Amino acid sequence: MSLKFAKPDAPSLPLTLVSGDGLKKWLADQPGQVQNWVRASGFTAGFGASVTYPSEAGESAGALVGYGTQTARSRSRFALARARMSLSEQTFHLVTDLYDDALNVELLGWLLAGYTFDRYKSQSGAKADLICPDSANATELEAIAAGEALTRDLINTPASDMGPPDLEEAVRSLAKSHAADITVIEGDDLLAQNFPMIHAVGRAASRTPRLIDMRWGKAGPKLTLVGKGVCFDTGGLNLKPGSSMGLMKKDMGGAATVLGLAHMIMSLNVPLQLRVLVPAVENSISADAFRPQDILTSRKGLTVEINNTDAEGRLVLADALALADEDTPTAIISMATLTGAARVAVGPDLAPYYAQSDASAAALETAAKQVQDPVWRMPFWDPYEEMIEPGIADLDNAPKGGFAGSITAALFLRRFATETPNYIHFDIYGWQPSSAPARPKGGVGQASRALLAALPKLLDL
Numbered sequence: 001m002s003l004k005f006a007k008p009d010a011p012s013l014p015l016t017l018v019s020g021d022g023l024k025k026w027l028a029d030q031p032g033q034v035q036n037w038v039r040a041s042g043f044t045a046g047f048g049a050s051v052t053y054p055s056e057a058g059e060s061a062g063a064l065v066g067y068g069t070q071t072a073r074s075r076s077r078f079a080l081a082r083a084r085m086s087l088s089e090q091t092f093h094l095v096t097d098l099y100d101d102a103l104n105v106e107l108l109g110w111l112l113a114g115y116t117f118d119r120y121k122s123q124s125g126a127k128a129d130l131i132c133p134d135s136a137n138a139t140e141l142e143a144i145a146a147g148e149a150l151t152r153d154l155i156n157t158p159a160s161d162m163g164p165p166d167l168e169e170a171v172r173s174l175a176k177s178h179a180a181d182i183t184v185i186e187g188d189d190l191l192a193q194n195f196p197m198i199h200a201v202g203r204a205a206s207r208t209p210r211l212i213d214m215r216w217g218k219a220g221p222k223l224t225l226v227g228k229g230v231c232f233d234t235g236g237l238n239l240k241p242g243s244s245m246g247l248m249k250k251d252m253g254g255a256a257t258v259l260g261l262a263h264m265i266m267s268l269n270v271p272l273q274l275r276v277l278v279p280a281v282e283n284s285i286s287a288d289a290f291r292p293q294d295i296l297t298s299r300k301g302l303t304v305e306i307n308n309t310d311a312e313g314r315l316v317l318a319d320a321l322a323l324a325d326e327d328t329p330t331a332i333i334s335m336a337t338l339t340g341a342a343r344v345a346v347g348p349d350l351a352p353y354y355a356q357s358d359a360s361a362a363a364l365e366t367a368a369k370q371v372q373d374p375v376w377r378m379p380f381w382d383p384y385e386e387m388i389e390p391g392i393a394d395l396d397n398a399p400k401g402g403f404a405g406s407i408t409a410a411l412f413l414r415r416f417a418t419e420t421p422n423y424i425h426f427d428i429y430g431w432q433p434s435s436a437p438a439r440p441k442g443g444v445g446q447a448s449r450a451l452l453a454a455l456p457k458l459l460d461l
Contacts (some may be wrong), residue, residue, distance in 0.1 A: 163232070232248050356423045
């Protein structure tokens with residue numbers, strides 16, 4: 001797996017990115033044999049298409065990559081990533097008139113096309129290498145790619161090797177590599193230190209629940225990331241059907257994504273105080289499992305009626321959010337694979353989010369477009385508050401009726417971040433259902449690149 005650029009002084013061939021309109025002009029400047037070769041290959045500069053052309057001596061002289069039309073670019077991402085998978089083992093240097101955001105998107109796509117998950121089976125990945133242009137920041141792009149790879153590796157690893165202890169070990173490894181501090185509250189100590197809902201959700205599993213707390217940075221605004229770390233979700237006593245349980249190794253995708261984002265932030269020395277909270281549990285079944293109609297008292301003191309044990313993610317997040325809120329950071333961002341309703345609303349590509357601050361939402365929207373990491377704002381719709389108030393307790397973890405499931409989940413979480421005006425919640429999918437350029441089928445980060453790009457405005461850096 002190669003997530004780095006080639007050395008700047010490596011021998012290389014030109015890799016020219018051409019649009020559908022620019023191909024004719026490029027061909028006009030080439031020798032006859034190159035014109036004939038490219039035309040005979042059927043290359044028309046379609047988005048991500050590629051062709052290698054020879055010199056007069058018959059050796060490889062360079063390659064073309066199609067950038068397509070504006071319409072094609074609006075429907076896809078990462079032309080260089082698509083081309084990299086078909087290019088032979090060769091080192092190239094890029095020839096293009098792209099610059100700034102558009103150039104960085106393509107270069108990052110090239111790096112991400114080198115990702116393979118090979119923990120259990122040898123995988124053949126992309127063979128071609130690329131020298132990073134002088135106008136781009138190779139160190140920054142490689143750090144972002146490494147953060148995304150961390151997210152994907154964590155999600156792709158099955159629960160047999162990615163339970164709460166393994167997720168803790170992954171955070172410890174990340175903390176060690178960046179000289180961050182880490183503390184862990186585990187098992188019955190969760191009760192002693194007032195994290196009752198994390199304990200309740202995870203107590204039925206043989207691998208004990210825990211709250212992982214990582215801190216990095218000594219100065220600057222405070223940013224707290226909270227990631228749902230449900231390492232496997234059976235649904236609890238409200239057992240999921242087999243068809244719904246098949247992808248539940250990815251139910252810690254929120255934790256995986258905030259850890260990938262944390263790696264980016266720390267690698268790039270973003271001037272802030274970072275805190276990452278991961279409630280790591282398995283939602284399992286035993287005689288000790290929490291039950292429908294139980295009423296739990298949260299860290300914040302709010303009581304919660306359990307109407308479905310399969311709505312467990314918001315419970316563990318609630319205790320972690322309450323802790324985060326006690327520190328009154330500049331911003332709290334939670335990420336979770338929380339509701340099927342979000343997938344029905346926007347599908348697998350978009351990352352829906354809820355923001356207290358219109359200014360934060362505007363910063364996110366701008367950044368998401370710049371880095372082509374799509375997000376979509378959803379409303380904290382106050383009139384739906386009564387839907388999460390069951391009467392017998394302060395809150396209902398699974399309102400009846402089936403309407404507005406993602407919104408009611410977000411409203412539930414907002415009740416635990418009351419002292420931090422800049423609260424943002426992401427209800428992500430964390431999974432690529434079919435392979436696409438730079439995104440093989442499997443675990444995938446969502447919104448981390450958009451958040452990284454938005455941090456200067458989100459936190460007034």
